[in-house]
Amino acid sequence: MNIALPPMGWNSWNTFGSNISDSLILETARAMKEKGYLEKGYEYIVIDDCWSLRERDAEGRLVPDPEKFPRGMKALADDIHALGFKFGMYSCAGVQTCAGYPSSYDHEFTDARTFAEWGVDYLKYDFCNFPAHADGKTRYATMSMALKASGRDILFAACNWGTDAPWKWMKSLGVHMYRSTGDIQDNFQSFSNIAKSQLDNFCMSGPHCFNDMDMLTIGMYGKGNVALGKACTEAEYQTQFGLWCMMGAPLILGGDIRSMDAASERLMLNERLLRIDQDPECRPPHVVYRGRVINNEYDPETGSWWHEYPDCGLTLFRHLSGNEFAVGYFNFAPKRGSVPFIFADAGLPYGSGVGLHLTDTITGEDLDVHRDYYNLDVEGHACRILLATLVS
Numbered sequence: 001m002n003i004a005l006p007p008m009g010w011n012s013w014n015t016f017g018s019n020i021s022d023s024l025i026l027e028t029a030r031a032m033k034e035k036g037y038l039e040k041g042y043e044y045i046v047i048d049d050c051w052s053l054r055e056r057d058a059e060g061r062l063v064p065d066p067e068k069f070p071r072g073m074k075a076l077a078d079d080i081h082a083l084g085f086k087f088g089m090y091s092c093a094g095v096q097t098c099a100g101y102p103s104s105y106d107h108e109f110t111d112a113r114t115f116a117e118w119g120v121d122y123l124k125y126d127f128c129n130f131p132a133h134a135d136g137k138t139r140y141a142t143m144s145m146a147l148k149a150s151g152r153d154i155l156f157a158a159c160n161w162g163t164d165a166p167w168k169w170m171k172s173l174g175v176h177m178y179r180s181t182g183d184i185q186d187n188f189q190s191f192s193n194i195a196k197s198q199l200d201n202f203c204m205s206g207p208h209c210f211n212d213m214d215m216l217t218i219g220m221y222g223k224g225n226v227a228l229g230k231a232c233t234e235a236e237y238q239t240q241f242g243l244w245c246m247m248g249a250p251l252i253l254g255g256d257i258r259s260m261d262a263a264s265e266r267l268m269l270n271e272r273l274l275r276i277d278q279d280p281e282c283r284p285p286h287v288v289y290r291g292r293v294i295n296n297e298y299d300p301e302t303g304s305w306w307h308e309y310p311d312c313g314l315t316l317f318r319h320l321s322g323n324e325f326a327v328g329y330f331n332f333a334p335k336r337g338s339v340p341f342i343f344a345d346a347g348l349p350y351g352s353g354v355g356l357h358l359t360d361t362i363t364g365e366d367l368d369v370h371r372d373y374y375n376l377d378v379e380g381h382a383c384r385i386l387l388a389t390l391v392s
């Protein structure tokens with residue numbers, strides 16, 4: 001399998017949890033096609049945990065829950081394929097899935113064959129209920145070989161939540177993407193911490209094996225299965241998508257596509273941002289600023305014009321193909337503040353005479369040519385993502 005770019009698709013878990021069915025999955029696939037997601041590259045439709053019965057059949061095979069999936073998985077997979085998508089499913093390296101359903105420990109080859117028979121193209125492979133004496137790396141290696149022996153090309157999406165620094169070894173096991181962190185929750189703190197925790201690891205993410213920062217929560221607005229804490233704002237969702245695209249992470253959507261609000265839909269279908277995420281060179285970003293953000297608005301409660309937020313500013317610079325670049329300004333502080341971008345930090349010193357022609361990815365605004373530096377005032381919890389070309 002040649003997985004050359006960060007995989008894109010949709011997964012049932014974030015919004016629906018155990019509340020999944022044949023009709024939900026098909027309705028989602030149809031909505032993704034009608035609303036243009038498939039055309040933009042979101043090609044995998046993935047069913048997460050809770051799809052099976054609690055027991056295997058007499059031959060030791062996993063059985064789809066007939067109440068949720070009355071036609072079985074093959075018929076559903078055929079319909080998903082007929083719409084032009086690829087079909088994803090879920091199992092786990094332990095003895096039970098995280099929600100307590102049978103999983104693939106010591107059943108790897110049987111289950112991989114079953115998935116292949118059903119027409120599965122993508123397997124998310126979790127890490128709950130894993131025997132203490134067993135070795136995680138060996139079991140991910142086993143499922144990788146079982147998938148290869150199944151006779152079907154199946155993308156292997158390992159999900160061990162960052163245990164034992166998977167960025168150092170998953171690629172060597174034939175894995176195509178690996179979850180590098182614990183579960184995302186639909187709040188600003190959760191996804192910000194996930195992205196910050198992976199900034200140093202993206203040099204090990206690239207063609208054939210991508211660092212997966214978890215499914216997105218854009219458009220969920222505090223509803224669904226991973227709602228916890230304060231619901232996100234539109235600006236916060238832009239920050240989520242901006243981080244994933246600037247880092248070149250897989251884009252597996254988690255909201256309810258059927259009833260998505262217009263702003264979230266525009267964001268997830270934004271061609272400039274998708275072009276950054278899917279850039280063929282798959283280079284990680286380079287951190288050109290990480291430090292404080294200062295807010296200079298008068299606060300009558302403290303009587304102060306000076307509010308310092310340590311480690312809340314982040315500027316990422318990314319080399320794209322064709323001598324193009326992307327610049328991401330992130331303000332993790334709750335208040336507006338200036339986030340710097342000094343071109344010398346990206347390799348364009350003062351006096352080089354070379355400037356950057358900048359375009360805003362979200363508004364499409366032409367920001368003109370700048371030299372030496374271009375600092376931006378960014379609202380609290382918001383971001384600005386720019387595309388850049390060199391101008392001599």
Ligand code: GLA
Pocket residue numbers: 013048049097098099126159161182183
């Ligand atoms: C784990 C995974 C989640 C999801 C659930 C399902 O927590 O990390 O992404 O698959 O299990 O139970």
